[in-house]
Amino acid sequence: MKRQITEAELEQAFERIAEAVDRVGKEREAEFLAKLCLALATQLSSIDPIADAIRTAEEDLPPK
Amino acid sequence: MPRPGSRDRSLYFDYPRYEFVRPPELDGRRITHDVAIVGAGPVGLAAALELARHGVSSVLLDDKGTLNDGSRAICIARHSLEILQQLGVSERFVGKALGWTHGTSYYGTRPVYRLEMPHSTHERFHPMYNLQQQYVELFLAEAALEEPRIDLRWLSRVTGIEVTGEGARLAIATAAGPYTLATRYVIAADGARSVVRHELGLALKGDAYEGCYVIADIRMQSQYPTERRAYFNSPGNPDSTVLLHRQPDDIWRVDYQLTSGESETDALQEGNVRRRVGAILEMVGEQAPWELEWWSLYKAYTLALDDYRHGPVLFAGDAAHLVPIFGVRGLNSGLADAMNAAWKLAYVCRGRAPPRLLDSYSPERRGATLEIFDLAAKSTKFMTPPTRGYRLLRDAALALSLRHDLARPLINPRQSQPYTYSASPLTSFAGRDRDFASGPAAGAPLVNRRLEHGSFLLDALGRGFSGLSFSPDGKLPAELAALAPRLATGDEAFTVINVRDRDAAAAYGAADGGFYLVRPDRHVAARWRTMAPDEITSAWRRALGWSAA
Numbered sequence: 001m002k003r004q005i006t007e008a009e010l011e012q013a014f015e016r017i018a019e020a021v022d023r024v025g026k027e028r029e030a031e032f033l034a035k036l037c038l039a040l041a042t043q044l045s046s047i048d049p050i051a052d053a054i055r056t057a058e059e060d061l062p063p064k
Numbered sequence: 065m066p067r068p069g070s071r072d073r074s075l076y077f078d079y080p081r082y083e084f085v086r087p088p089e090l091d092g093r094r095i096t097h098d099v100a101i102v103g104a105g106p107v108g109l110a111a112a113l114e115l116a117r118h119g120v121s122s123v124l125l126d127d128k129g130t131l132n133d134g135s136r137a138i139c140i141a142r143h144s145l146e147i148l149q150q151l152g153v154s155e156r157f158v159g160k161a162l163g164w165t166h167g168t169s170y171y172g173t174r175p176v177y178r179l180e181m182p183h184s185t186h187e188r189f190h191p192m193y194n195l196q197q198q199y200v201e202l203f204l205a206e207a208a209l210e211e212p213r214i215d216l217r218w219l220s221r222v223t224g225i226e227v228t229g230e231g232a233r234l235a236i237a238t239a240a241g242p243y244t245l246a247t248r249y250v251i252a253a254d255g256a257r258s259v260v261r262h263e264l265g266l267a268l269k270g271d272a273y274e275g276c277y278v279i280a281d282i283r284m285q286s287q288y289p290t291e292r293r294a295y296f297n298s299p300g301n302p303d304s305t306v307l308l309h310r311q312p313d314d315i316w317r318v319d320y321q322l323t324s325g326e327s328e329t330d331a332l333q334e335g336n337v338r339r340r341v342g343a344i345l346e347m348v349g350e351q352a353p354w355e356l357e358w359w360s361l362y363k364a365y366t367l368a369l370d371d372y373r374h375g376p377v378l379f380a381g382d383a384a385h386l387v388p389i390f391g392v393r394g395l396n397s398g399l400a401d402a403m404n405a406a407w408k409l410a411y412v413c414r415g416r417a418p419p420r421l422l423d424s425y426s427p428e429r430r431g432a433t434l435e436i437f438d439l440a441a442k443s444t445k446f447m448t449p450p451t452r453g454y455r456l457l458r459d460a461a462l463a464l465s466l467r468h469d470l471a472r473p474l475i476n477p478r479q480s481q482p483y484t485y486s487a488s489p490l491t492s493f494a495g496r497d498r499d500f501a502s503g504p505a506a507g508a509p510l511v512n513r514r515l516e517h518g519s520f521l522l523d524a525l526g527r528g529f530s531g532l533s534f535s536p537d538g539k540l541p542a543e544l545a546a547l548a549p550r551l552a553t554g555d556e557a558f559t560v561i562n563v564r565d566r567d568a569a570a571a572y573g574a575a576d577g578g579f580y581l582v583r584p585d586r587h588v589a590a591r592w593r594t595m596a597p598d599e600i601t602s603a604w605r606r607a608l609g610w611s612a613a
Binding site for chain 2: 056
């Protein structure tokens, strides 16, 4: 069975991504986050979790 | 005009007035006290009561003639109630305080996280209680005033300290004139602006965090239950955070974060406080009239001394460390400091342990502070994101949590938990913890269990060292019966608790013959799957500082 990320690892991910966002700066933030998503997608074994994650991330966005 | 809620104008609390009593030193008496405690706040009072419980007298000095009105801790964790039970005062606290077990975090006005603190019928106390610090100090002060071993000297301001070969000499100013007090040891519990720390040239080191909170207490009748409520980006305080807590006497704590660039001076104007609190109450649907009791400004810091011991001086509470309020660790860690310092000083003063025992104070309690810093830094960065990156990630975690569990652990406020002294010089056989499937590890505080007839395991512990012996047939092993008298310390017997209850044994991961050696502050000194008298003796000696690892 595939191992789930632990709470401690999730906290580390939170901190590392936040600090990376600050390093790249506001103007390059969108490109950085898009690249991060693609890089993470290549580590998955199928499209299904990516599709699920896209649906999840599209929920509850602020109005345009 | 005094601010509402000052000692002169509280809506609900009558501050007692304590008189100055002329000390013998002012009439030329030369006395060397065992322990002087600077600061009669909750930490100093708890330390004095614990010293007295172990038969050691102390002088407790405070520059005020009443209780504190500047520090307003409200959350008392279960472990602190267990400490207060040891001090014999927990009934008054439980009678007045509001126990709680859960909380809710909201993104906007929609719930995103449910905090459920572990609780069961095996616990005597709730995981958390809300009680105003004034009551904490009042209950402790009244117990201290009844204790003949505590010489409580109000209106006595410490102005200087000199460390000598025999201990320390404190310079004290009073309305009747100055005097010098000689003492073998000092507990500096004189708060964030510690005079003792300043006079010894010591400084707190660490970090300051972004974000600034107004903390306000209001009086309002409401039926809302006692729980922690946290609001992120809510209509009551857009782009910022709000915390709400119920307290006794219809008092409610309203903490709200100032938005970036907001003037602290303006924020403290009474009209602005009323407007902001009103908006928050409207958001949560409160329509009852309310009165403003008190308010102040708060910023988060993680600051600590490099060493909590300076010769004969042990620093405790805010004098030793400042921790963020998120996670409610200030008062709770201060009480743990007090107990740790007091039992060790008592044992050294009464010759039951060598002065080397005190060397363990700073590693144990500073270790606890560093763990608090790690947890509190995470909570603080979530509550008040320091940068755009943290803000972006925080809001993403909150938005995801509207419908999904995946990011909810990030919202956990990481409430106060007691520290495990696994690396302490007093702890033995920590490496054997892997042999146990459950139970408190070496260095951890004991966990409570409800036993037959409704009593609780922790109720049975003695004043000094104790042992938990697990035997389902209820018979005390002969070798333990022979050993116990040799583990007495002075006039404090070694208390053996024979645990027959199978559920309790399972909770402690103990089979027949298992044994836990317990320190006076209820932390595990060592534990065994099978009792080994020689090892118990060596662990007991080590826990008293008689022998090193």
